[in-house]
Amino acid sequence: MKTALDWSDYTDAGMGDAYADIPKHGGDYGKAVAVCIKSGLCQQPGDRGLMCPSFRASGDKRLSPGGRVELLKQLLNQPAGFAAELPAGLSAAMDSCVSCKGCRRECENAVDMARIKIEYLAQRRHLPMPAGRRLRAHLFATLPHWLHYRPLFKSLIRWRNSSRWLAQLGQRWLGIAADEPLPQPALQPFDKYAAYRRTPEQCDLLLLADTFGHHFEPQLLDTCLQLLQRAGYRVAIAAPAAGDAEPDRPLCCGRTYLSQGWVDEARDEARRMLQAVGPYVERGVPLVGLEPSCLLTLRDEYRALGLGQAAETLAANSLLLEEFIAREQRSGRWALAFALDTELDVSPHCHQRAFGAMRATRRVLQSVAGLRFTLVDSGCCGMAGHVGLEAEQQPLSDTLWQQSEAARAPEAPLTLRNGFSCRHRHRQRAATPTAHLVELLSQALPPGE
Numbered sequence: 200m201k202t203a204l205d206w207s208d209y210t211d212a213g214m215g216d217a218y219a220d221i222p223k224h225g226g227d228y229g230k231a232v233a234v235c236i237k238s239g240l241c242q243q244p245g246d247r248g249l250m251c252p253s254f255r256a257s258g259d260k261r262l263s264p265g266g267r268v269e270l271l272k273q274l275l276n277q278p279a280g281f282a283a284e285l286p287a288g289l290s291a292a293m294d295s296c297v298s299c300k301g302c303r304r305e306c307e308n309a310v311d312m313a314r315i316k317i318e319y320l321a322q323r324r325h326l327p328m329p330a331g332r333r334l335r336a337h338l339f340a341t342l343p344h345w346l347h348y349r350p351l352f353k354s355l356i357r358w359r360n361s362s363r364w365l366a367q368l369g370q371r372w373l374g375i376a377a378d379e380p381l382p383q384p385a386l387q388p389f390d391k392y393a394a395y396r397r398t399p400e401q402c403d404l405l406l407l408a409d410t411f412g413h414h415f416e417p418q419l420l421d422t423c424l425q426l427l428q429r430a431g432y433r434v435a436i437a438a439p440a441a442g443d444a445e446p447d448r449p450l451c452c453g454r455t456y457l458s459q460g461w462v463d464e465a466r467d468e469a470r471r472m473l474q475a476v477g478p479y480v481e482r483g484v485p486l487v488g489l490e491p492s493c494l495l496t497l498r499d500e501y502r503a504l505g506l507g508q509a510a511e512t513l514a515a516n517s518l519l520l521e522e523f524i525a526r527e528q529r530s531g532r533w534a535l536a537f538a539l540d541t542e543l544d545v546s547p548h549c550h551q552r553a554f555g556a557m558r559a560t561r562r563v564l565q566s567v568a569g570l571r572f573t574l575v576d577s578g579c580c581g582m583a584g585h586v587g588l589e590a591e592q593q594p595l596s597d598t599l600w601q602q603s604e605a606a607r608a609p610e611a612p613l614t615l616r617n618g619f620s621c622r623h624r625h626r627q628r629a630a631t632p633t634a635h636l637v638e639l640l641s642q643a644l645p646p647g648e
């Protein structure tokens with residue numbers, strides 16, 4: 200089987216282990232699936248930790264990492280592999296994985312179902328599927344292109360959000376849940392690239408203007424620029440390299456492509472990113488981002504795209520804003536003092552938890568004088584990028600939101616959510632406001648400092 204992702208990390212997995220039960224087909228991908236040791240940990244009831252949202256919401260073992268492994272093994276033991284008829288339940292099991300990456304961190308043997316799902320989708324991409332479903336996957340995957348090249352697309356989103364008729368048409372044709380408002384693009388995208396073009400020698404850090412910040416919440420990027428500059432850093436904004444075939448299109452991590460299994464397109468985006476930021480990170484200039492799902496793609500999936508040492512260097516130099524500030528505070532370089540007299544719930548993005556980034560969040564929040572915060576042990580909010588927009592996933596998505604809300608103190612005046620889709624869901628469904636960390640820190644600065 201020719202795989203879309205590079206699975207060579209698993210070449211030696213389970214070799215010589217009589218119990219590994221490696222599938223007959225699938226090569227290293229099959230070995231990645233077979234690292235499950237059937238401990239059953241992911242199928243225990245409970246509400247601590249992240250793994251596994253879809254199992255917790257359904258109680259169905261087939262919708263746990265271990266259950267998915269069993270079904271995938273059945274498929275990979277057939278000579279026809281992905282071209283064969285899918286085992287009963289596999290399609291529903293894979294579709295309901297919200298790619299939280301919880302199993303990557305919490306499973307005893309680090310089954311990485313989110314990455315396994317990307318390969319699954321890539322293998323099935325060109326097989327027959329309903330036309331509406333294919334078009335929806337296309338729209339979700341190519342969102343960064345539509346937002347950049349088709350300004351009318353933004354108007355269409357606004358029109359759809361205000362027209363019940365259009366929303367219902369979208370559900371009938373594309374399977375986009377009519378009752379779920381779509382994130383609304385900003386009237387003006389982020390536009391500070393020209394003013395922050397600097398060589399690696401002229402800057403201390405490179406800011407990643409991710410697709411969601413660029414098109415939907417440019418004020419977050421502005422706030423981040425102001426904060427970092429007040430702290431004394433020389434900031435450059437990551438922009439396409441000289442000679443890029445699309446010099447005006449913002450850089451993109453490729454997350455939307457990966458989430459639909461469009462690995463070749465994601466690799467193209469990754470190459471473009473590497474070309475642009477490579478000269479900076481090779482000199483130790485960190486790339487700093489606000490959106491966990493985008494920034495952490497550079498630390499995670501990029502290493503499975505077969506891009507060699509350049510991707511490793513980028514992964515080692517990519518930091519979330521909270522990680523950058525915590526690092527600078529530890530080293531004594533961070534010059535700003537924060538103070539804010541308020542209470543706060545902190546609801547992590549799943550990928551922040553899966554990559555251990557909440558330690559940095561906690562450290563930075565502890566440095567804010569007067570702040571009283573609670574780290575909420577909530578699972579996925581149910582939006583999970585595009586999953587919460589899919590009509591057939593609404594029951595799962597609704598249950599996930601209710602379960603994650605049960606863990607949060609509803610009276611907290613503010614909830615910190617660093618994920619774009621988490622904030623979107625919160626604004627639709629919660630009575631209290633939500634903010635990104637950069638907004639909170641900006642409020643916590645003494646006036647005029």
Ligand code: SF4
Nearest residue numbers: 235236239241265306
């Ligand atoms: S996926 Fe991980 S936690 Fe679940 S049964 Fe397999 S080894 Fe255990």
Ligand code: SF4
Nearest residue numbers: 251296297299300302
């Ligand atoms: S990525 Fe998340 S939803 Fe998917 S199997 Fe792992 S824990 Fe479950």
